[in-house]
Amino acid sequence: MKKNLMLGTSAIALGAIEAGISYATSYPGTPATQILEYIVTNSNIKAEWSVNEKVAYEVAYGVSLTGRRALCSMKHVGLNVASDPFMTSAYLGVRGGLVLAVGDDPGAYSSQNEQDSRFYATFAKIPCLEPSDGQEAKEMTKLAFDISEEVGLPVMIRSITRLLHCFSPVKIGKRRKENPSTIYKNPENMIAVPKHVINLHKKLNEKQLKILEIIKKLKLNRVFPGKSKRGFIACGITYQYVMELNKKMPILKISAYPLDEDLIKNFVSNLEEVIVLEEGYPLVEKLLRALHPNVKGKISGDLPLEGELGIDSIMKIFNGREKTFSEDLKDYLLPRPPVLCLGCPHREFYKALIKAEPNFVTGDIGCYTLGANPPLNAIDTCLCMGASISKASGIASQGIKRVAAVIGDSTFIHTGIPALINAVYNKSNILICILDNSSVAMTGHQPTPVLGLTARGEQTKAIDLYQLCKACGADSVEVVDPYDKEKTYEAIKAALDSPGVHVIIAKRPCILMAKKLKS
Numbered sequence: 001m002k003k004n005l006m007l008g009t010s011a012i013a014l015g016a017i018e019a020g021i022s023y024a025t026s027y028p029g030t031p032a033t034q035i036l037e038y039i040v041t042n043s044n045i046k047a048e049w050s051v052n053e054k055v056a057y058e059v060a061y062g063v064s065l066t067g068r069r070a071l072c073s074m075k076h077v078g079l080n081v082a083s084d085p086f087m088t089s090a091y092l093g094v095r096g097g098l099v100l101a102v103g104d105d106p107g108a109y110s111s112q113n114e115q116d117s118r119f120y121a122t123f124a125k126i127p128c129l130e131p132s133d134g135q136e137a138k139e140m141t142k143l144a145f146d147i148s149e150e151v152g153l154p155v156m157i158r159s160i161t162r163l164l165h166c167f168s169p170v171k172i173g174k175r176r177k178e179n180p181s182t183i184y185k186n187p188e189n190m191i192a193v194p195k196h197v198i199n200l201h202k203k204l205n206e207k208q209l210k211i212l213e214i215i216k217k218l219k220l221n222r223v224f225p226g227k228s229k230r231g232f233i234a235c236g237i238t239y240q241y242v243m244e245l246n247k248k249m250p251i252l253k254i255s256a257y258p259l260d261e262d263l264i265k266n267f268v269s270n271l272e273e274v275i276v277l278e279e280g281y282p283l284v285e286k287l288l289r290a291l292h293p294n295v296k297g298k299i300s301g302d303l304p305l306e307g308e309l310g311i312d313s314i315m316k317i318f319n320g321r322e323k324t325f326s327e328d329l330k331d332y333l334l335p336r337p338p339v340l341c342l343g344c345p346h347r348e349f350y351k352a353l354i355k356a357e358p359n360f361v362t363g364d365i366g367c368y369t370l371g372a373n374p375p376l377n378a379i380d381t382c383l384c385m386g387a388s389i390s391k392a393s394g395i396a397s398q399g400i401k402r403v404a405a406v407i408g409d410s411t412f413i414h415t416g417i418p419a420l421i422n423a424v425y426n427k428s429n430i431l432i433c434i435l436d437n438s439s440v441a442m443t444g445h446q447p448t449p450v451l452g453l454t455a456r457g458e459q460t461k462a463i464d465l466y467q468l469c470k471a472c473g474a475d476s477v478e479v480v481d482p483y484d485k486e487k488t489y490e491a492i493k494a495a496l497d498s499p500g501v502h503v504i505i506a507k508r509p510c511i512l513m514a515k516k517l518k519s
């Protein structure tokens with residue numbers, strides 16, 4: 001069988017292609033962005049950049065209702081946005097296989113937090129598979145579709161940056177045929193209203209035994225015996241780390257959740273010490289502490305609770321090194337924080353904003369967040385996507401004048417629109433600056449609805465931000481070119497000084513995209 005060197009993201013995408021998906025949805029976010037990009041580039045399967053993760057999940061769920069298979073991918077914090085449909089979809093169940101591929105980011109290389117999606121899977125009571133390398137990522141994704149249809153639930157593939165952004169050999173397989181698309185109606189199981197909920201919840205609880213049976217039958221968690229009385233429980237990628245360092249100790253490799261407690265109990269029964277290795281929060285370790293008196297991991301303080309474990313901290317446990325290799329290197333490597341590009345329109349906009357001297361600037365998530373860094377120091381807070389406008393409303397509600405919110409075009413469409421309507425409805429006095437560079441620049445220039453191109457580069461209706469903001473009831477909407485600093489400054493100053501909700505759209509394509517479009 002042919003093998004290719006592939007990114008983990010490509011391996012998951014290939015698994016979904018081979019599983020016979022009929023649709024793929026996503027909203028970009030590191031480290032998961034390239035999953036959809038691989039599908040678009042390497043197949044003719046229908047695929048979309050959705051406007052946010054909630055919408056992406058719901059569209060994929062709709063595909064599943066027709067009996068067809070769908071993949072939905074996103075970064076970990078995207079699941080916070082999609083958590084409403086995600087949680088209840090477990091109650092309703094699925095028809096065609098529905099797989100949610102989530103990219104977690106331990107170490108927060110490109111994220112606003114380090115949350116661990118395995119807890120979401122446990123919370124929603126759905127199966128979760130955690131691959132340790134690219135080959136497993138592909139195979140588990142395929143398997144996840146089968147499991148999804150067998151148990152009638154969405155299945156999560158939880159992976160992390162280190163796996164998703166590394167190359168490893170992956171065998172190319174055959175593509176399964178698509179499921180037929182049919183209309184199916186079953187109100188009691190498809191409509192989440194109070195009179196159905198208890199029954200739906202009961203059904204979900206009854207599925208838990210079946211999930212465990214499947215996990216056991218497929219031997220997704222495996223014991224590798226060894227002679228020592230010190231054993232390792234290694235989840236996902238950490239299995240590869242242990243194998244690289246010492247193949248002789250007893251190892252329990254965990255690749256599937258919910259946890260198989262019998263297997264774990266059995267594995268630890270003859271051990272004097274158990275070391276738990278897991279990227280993210282200590283989910284397995286927490287359970288294990290009730291099953292064994294000598295557990296080492298993050299809760300015990302033997303491994304760090306924050307940041308990526310990586311092979312470094314595991315080596316500390318193996319051979320008692322005082323410092324990790326990365327800590328050694330820190331003495332030699334200069335930090336290289338990301339900066340706004342030369343010629344970036346955001347930078348020019350910030351110069352005008354700073355000159356207008358707002359009292360407080362709420363930031364959002366995108367390239368423009370880099371305006372928080374010196375020398376600009378242009379924003380005062382950044383929380384999560386879409387929060388700039390609502391935070392500004394909250395601050396202004398307490399009598400603070402001249403408050404500005406800064407948000408990108410993708411983020412505005414993602415979750416900014418309801419906040420604008422809220423500001424208008426609740427009589428805020430704020431300035432909203434939409435930095436429209438017509439792309440999701442931060443994650444690699446995916447198109448936004450403002451650009452009028454789909455994920456496949458096909459022409460579609462372009463969303464007119466000016467008309468949209470007008471329709472939302474903004475008191476004034478002005479479009480400026482951020483390269484025209486004087487006009488931009490005048491517009492900002494006038495808006496900051498007058499009551500009501502004012503929108504300034506600073507429109508100019510991202511400098512890198514403009515170059516790409518020219519070449």
Ligand SMILES: Cc1ncc(C[n+]2csc(CCOP(=O)(O)OP(=O)(O)O)c2C)c(N)n1
Nearest residue numbers: 029365366367408409410411439440441442
């Ligand atoms: C909930 C969530 N989804 C996805 C991301 C990844 N992400 C970071 S910034 C960004 C959008 C940036 O686009 P835009 O607002 O247009 O700003 P630009 O980078 O183009 O300046 C995305 C999708 C995230 N941080 N949080």
